[in-house]
Amino acid sequence: MGLGKREENFKRYIKNHFEMQLPPEVSLFYVRGVRVGKNELIKSKINGELGYAACDAGFNPTNSFIQNFGYLAKKNVVRVKEKEAKEFANGKDLKMDLGIKNKYIIVKYGWHIVGLGYYDHDQKKIINKIPEKRRREIINEI
Amino acid sequence: MELNEFKEWLASYTDADRCLEAFYNQKEFFRVNTIKTPVEKFLEITKLKCDQSKYCTEAFELKEEENYAIGKTWEYFLGYIYPQSLSSILVSLVLGPKSDNIILDVAAAPGSKFSHIAALMQNNRLLVGNDLKKEKISALYSTINRLNILNCITTIRDGSRLNWRERFDKVLLDAPCTALGSGEGALNRWTLDHSKKISTLQKRMLFSAFDALKPGGELIYSTCTYAKEENEEVVSNLLQNVQSAKLLDIKLDIPHDSGLSEYGNEFRKCYRIYPQHLQSEGFFIAKIGKGD
Numbered sequence: 542m543g544l545g546k547r548e549e550n551f552k553r554y555i556k557n558h559f560e561m562q563l564p565p566e567v568s569l570f571y572v573r574g575v576r577v578g579k580n581e582l583i584k585s586k587i588n589g590e591l592g593y594a595a596c597d598a599g600f601n602p603t604n605s606f607i608q609n610f611g612y613l614a615k616k617n618v619v620r621v622k623e624k625e626a627k628e629f630a631n632g633k634d635l636k637m638d639l640g641i642k643n644k645y646i647i648v649k650y651g652w653h654i655v656g657l658g659y660y661d662h663d664q665k666k667i668i669n670k671i672p673e674k675r676r677r678e679i680i681n682e683i
Numbered sequence: 684m685e686l687n688e689f690k691e692w693l694a695s696y697t698d699a700d701r702c703l704e705a706f707y708n709q710k711e712f713f714r715v716n717t718i719k720t721p722v723e724k725f726l727e728i729t730k731l732k733c734d735q736s737k738y739c740t741e742a743f744e745l746k747e748e749e750n751y752a753i754g755k756t757w758e759y760f761l762g763y764i765y766p767q768s769l770s771s772i773l774v775s776l777v778l779g780p781k782s783d784n785i786i787l788d789v790a791a792a793p794g795s796k797f798s799h800i801a802a803l804m805q806n807n808r809l810l811v812g813n814d815l816k817k818e819k820i821s822a823l824y825s826t827i828n829r830l831n832i833l834n835c836i837t838t839i840r841d842g843s844r845l846n847w848r849e850r851f852d853k854v855l856l857d858a859p860c861t862a863l864g865s866g867e868g869a870l871n872r873w874t875l876d877h878s879k880k881i882s883t884l885q886k887r888m889l890f891s892a893f894d895a896l897k898p899g900g901e902l903i904y905s906t907c908t909y910a911k912e913e914n915e916e917v918v919s920n921l922l923q924n925v926q927s928a929k930l931l932d933i934k935l936d937i938p939h940d941s942g943l944s945e946y947g948n949e950f951r952k953c954y955r956i957y958p959q960h961l962q963s964e965g966f967f968i969a970k971i972g973k974g975d
Contacts, residue, residue, distance in 0.1 A: 683757035
């Protein structure tokens with residue numbers, strides 16, 4: 542799949558799933574260190590994928606993408622209380638019955654985006670998709 | 684090196700007692716990541732007890748009673764802040780990034796100045812973050828992702844052999860150094876020979892970084908150490924060998940000592956920031972221009 546098509550498909554996915562429209566200036570895709578979409582300036586030998594632009598063949602969103610752009614989502618957003626938000630930030634799954642089918646959701650506390658989760662209908666819980674390195678034991682309030 | 688011996692050496696630069704006292708009693712600072720939240724909004728939402736710095740609107744001093752690990756706060760987790768010393772924050776202000784610039788940070792990891800530069804560019808145009816090793820770039824990625832930096836690419840190259848001739852409007856070389864101004868451990872390990880040795884690498888890196896600068900561009904050379912071998916001598920070596928390189932005035936009104944004039948009067952344009960100036964890390968900053 543060409544890069545342009547891939548970007549187009551990804552944007553369609555997030556629009557359908559999260560009702561999320563990225564700002565027009567955000568069209569940055571990084572593949573093998575080459576910045577495409579604007580004038581290519583420097584080539585590098587390393588992989589330069591940033592995570593939010595990168596998505597796998599099934600267009601699963603990444604936690605980074607959600608933490609940075611989740612505020613734009615209007616659909617599949619689950620608001621939680623502070624205690625649950627802290628647990629989720631610390632990497633725990635959240636046991637709750639949302640009455641929805643299996644799907645990716647955004648966990649939000651107040652207007653803060655805590656991270657990406659996957660709702661498992663059978664287990665009735667939000668499976669934590671925050672990478673281990675990003676998880677934190679939060680010790681204050683906001 | 685024994686402390687007395689070190690103090691004697693340090694006294695050739697500054698008031699050693701005041702410097703060391705301030706060094707051991709540094710204030711804790713952080714920077715608001717304006718990419719994710721404007722300062723005004725941050726002040727509305729945060730419950731951290733902090734004071735805004737008078738030298739930089741996005742810099743804040745954490746009050747002493749606020750003694751918990753800043754890395755465990757919501758503000759950190761959500762990417763609203765980056766813990767960074769005040770003197771380190773000021774380096775990016777000296778660089779003066781503009782939103783239409785193409786900028787290179789030669790030794791970017793873990794991304795403190797890099798992320799500040801991105802914020803000052805308002806996440807526009809292009810910022811290239813380079814470092815020597817993949818592990819270091821991995822730390823840089825964490826910063827990029829947490830703070831939502833969009834205008835960047837990262838590269839892994841030897842900073843002393845970049846081979847990017849005249850591509851950048853501005854270049855930051857925050858060089859690897861003996862870190863006498865920032866690390867307590869560094870002070871215990873340091874010898875003058877160490878400074879002399881690393882100076883060779885710094886000189887090569889500065890040549891390479893300067894080569895990457897477009898004519899008319901500006902380069903910031905900085906270190907967090909005091910030894911002249913790693914500071915004025917490195918810059919002097921460039922000025923002596925490259926005709927188009929010249930020292931520029933730094934227009935930032937902050938407490939500092941001037942660079943050492945034993946290398947020439949123009950070195951008074953450089954800033955030597957000692958811990959007693961800002962209750963923060965020691966830094967050396969030189970601003971170098973490239974003639975057309």
